[in-house]
Amino acid sequence: MAKTKVNPKDPSTVPKFVTALKKPSVAKPKPHPDYPSNSYFEIVMKESLHRFHRDFPLTKIWGYDGLYPGPTIEARKDKTIYVKYVNRLPKKHFLPVDRSLHGVGDSPEVRSVVHVHGAHVDWESDGHPEAWYTQNYEYTGPKFRRKVHKYTNHQPAATLWYHDHTMAMTRLNVYAGLTGFYLIRDALEDRLNLPKGDYEYPLLIQDKSFNEDGSLFYPDRPPENAPFPIPAPFIPTIVPFFNGDFMVVNGKVWPYLDVEPRKYRFRILNGSNGSTYRIQLDNGAPFHLIGTDGGFLTAPVEVPSIDLMPAERVDVIVDFSKFKKENIKLINALLDETDPKRDIMLFRVIKPLKGEDTSEIPAKLAESMDLHEHHAQTVRKLPLSVGTDQYGRIMMMLDNKMFHEPCTEKPALDSIEIWEFINATPIPHPIHIHLIQFQILDRRPFNVDVYQNSNGEILEFTGDPEPPLDFEKGWKDTVRAPSGMVTRVIMHWKEHAGNYIWHCHLLEHEDHDMMRPIKVVDAVSAHHPQEHDKSQR
Ligand code: C2O
Numbered sequence: 001m002a003k004t005k006v007n008p009k010d011p012s013t014v015p016k017f018v019t020a021l022k023k024p025s026v027a028k029p030k031p032h033p034d035y036p037s038n039s040y041f042e043i044v045m046k047e048s049l050h051r052f053h054r055d056f057p058l059t060k061i062w063g064y065d066g067l068y069p070g071p072t073i074e075a076r077k078d079k080t081i082y083v084k085y086v087n088r089l090p091k092k093h094f095l096p097v098d099r100s101l102h103g104v105g106d107s108p109e110v111r112s113v114v115h116v117h118g119a120h121v122d123w124e125s126d127g128h129p130e131a132w133y134t135q136n137y138e139y140t141g142p143k144f145r146r147k148v149h150k151y152t153n154h155q156p157a158a159t160l161w162y163h164d165h166t167m168a169m170t171r172l173n174v175y176a177g178l179t180g181f182y183l184i185r186d187a188l189e190d191r192l193n194l195p196k197g198d199y200e201y202p203l204l205i206q207d208k209s210f211n212e213d214g215s216l217f218y219p220d221r222p223p224e225n226a227p228f229p230i231p232a233p234f235i236p237t238i239v240p241f242f243n244g245d246f247m248v249v250n251g252k253v254w255p256y257l258d259v260e261p262r263k264y265r266f267r268i269l270n271g272s273n274g275s276t277y278r279i280q281l282d283n284g285a286p287f288h289l290i291g292t293d294g295g296f297l298t299a300p301v302e303v304p305s306i307d308l309m310p311a312e313r314v315d316v317i318v319d320f321s322k323f324k325k326e327n328i329k330l331i332n333a334l335l336d337e338t339d340p341k342r343d344i345m346l347f348r349v350i351k352p353l354k355g356e357d358t359s360e361i362p363a364k365l366a367e368s369m370d371l372h373e374h375h376a377q378t379v380r381k382l383p384l385s386v387g388t389d390q391y392g393r394i395m396m397m398l399d400n401k402m403f404h405e406p407c408t409e410k411p412a413l414d415s416i417e418i419w420e421f422i423n424a425t426p427i428p429h430p431i432h433i434h435l436i437q438f439q440i441l442d443r444r445p446f447n448v449d450v451y452q453n454s455n456g457e458i459l460e461f462t463g464d465p466e467p468p469l470d471f472e473k474g475w476k477d478t479v480r481a482p483s484g485m486v487t488r489v490i491m492h493w494k495e496h497a498g499n500y501i502w503h504c505h506l507l508e509h510e511d512h513d514m515m516r517p518i519k520v521v522d523a524v525s526a527h528h529p530q531e532h533d534k535s536q537r
């Protein structure tokens with residue numbers, strides 16, 4: 001049979017499971033006179049060429065240290081590290097920039113700033129979207145603060161990740177490849193006897209599209225049937241969402257991984273711009289879930305599948321010992337068999353078992369969590385709604401406000417708050433809050449029409465509260481807020497005052513102002529800490 005020519009634009013011509021999965025490399029500290037030994041890192045953002053698939057030509061990407069995914073930053077709980085992210089990106093973007101978006105206008109085309117997603121960190125090191133800078137810090141954004149980020153890692157072992165967070169440009173910079181893992185380890189993890197070393201893999205799942213020549217494709221305009229007029233003087237590039245044609249894991253299109261018949265630990269991150277996955281193993285084998293966004297659960301739970309919206313992570317153990325010689329696919333069960341994107345990657349259980357598998361799925365993991373509803377001082381009612389921007393384009397809004405309207409979310413340091421995400425839009429949104437890890441209390445359906453007709457004051461519930469799903473019952477920093485539901489989360493603002501943000505992690509929404517400021521106020525210096533609390537209105 002004649003071999004069809006591989007066309008990176010057409011998934012049907014691209015063979016699956018012929019490219020080996022790779023484990024991202026680990027970032028190495030660098031000696032520096034001003035910092036304790038082994039605590040200082042320099043990561044250089046630069047353009048380079050990357051092989052996505054065995055049969056693809058090389059593709060231009062932007063990567064941390066020129067790598068996609070970037071090198072994994074390995075940190076220890078309570079051990080401070082310092083990272084300088086050096087911007088050596090070109091001056092012009094290779095993906096379509098939209099100058100009509102807030103803050104882009106006349107400012108330099110390529111800007112960058114790095115955020116460690118899920119980290120407890122001082123705000124000047126957080127990677128605020130307006131703390132961007134260009135090559136050699138030639139231009140800096142209005143909130144630029146630090147050349148060297150300080151991460152104290154005062155939090156339990158967890159699967160965090162670092163990625164670009166530039167105002168109105170995050171979707172392009174992340175899509176270009178600026179993403180990597182940031183793992184915090186601690187003594188509890190050391191004691192747990194989990195699969196480690198060659199048996200532990202972080203898995204970054206993203207979807208991408210390509211042009212015929214193998215270059216990355218990102219749309220330069222909204223779909224033909226866009227429900228809004230395109231503003232004439234601007235390049236009409238904002239798209240309402242993006243779903244790529246290929247599944248990419250750790251930078252490889254539809255990869256395979258050869259494994260031994262034993263337990264493996266996978267830290268799975270949905271790093272996609274806009275796609276949601278229901279990950280599942282196609283032979284019905286379960287995941288032993290041991291952790292969520294912010295760290296370990298109290299005990300493992302066996303789950304048949306896990307839903308991941310963009311930015312959500314899970315820490316799982318898969319036991320391949322009963323599947324010698326089998327091929328097992330990791331699939332996205334939200335899609336049916338006819339969709340090529342249903343397949344994510346393949347595990348081939350063909351390696352001989354090296355020695356004995358002495359790792360465990362421990363019966364107990366972390367200590368129990370203790371955030372109780374009755375401890376909350378403040379409840380914030382936060383609508384997610386459909387609005388329009390200054391050009392009449394449809395956009396998704398938080399609290400019916402644009403990003404630059406004055407800050408209304410001002411939690412006091414050391415307070416416990418409940419935030420209620422009231423989703424009156426027709427789609428689900430993954431809502432992420434910087435600085436803290438929260439717990440999901442419940443979700444409750446409400447009547448969207450009644451809500452909209454009454455200025456946001458009255459809610460008519462149409463059902464009982466539903467508890468979080470099995471794979472959500474741990475520390476979270478990103479939560480699915482389904483349409484027509486009130487999703488309630490509880491958090492403790494226990495460390496760091498300053499300027500943070502919360503936003504939708506669908507990157508096209510985030511870049512189009514579905515983002516709001518947070519100011520954590522030190523209660524001692526704040527005169528009226530309750531001033532803006534909605535519970536008081
Ligand atoms: Cu993953 Cu505000 O970001």
Ligand code: CU
Nearest residue numbers: 429504506509
């Ligand atoms: Cu959204």
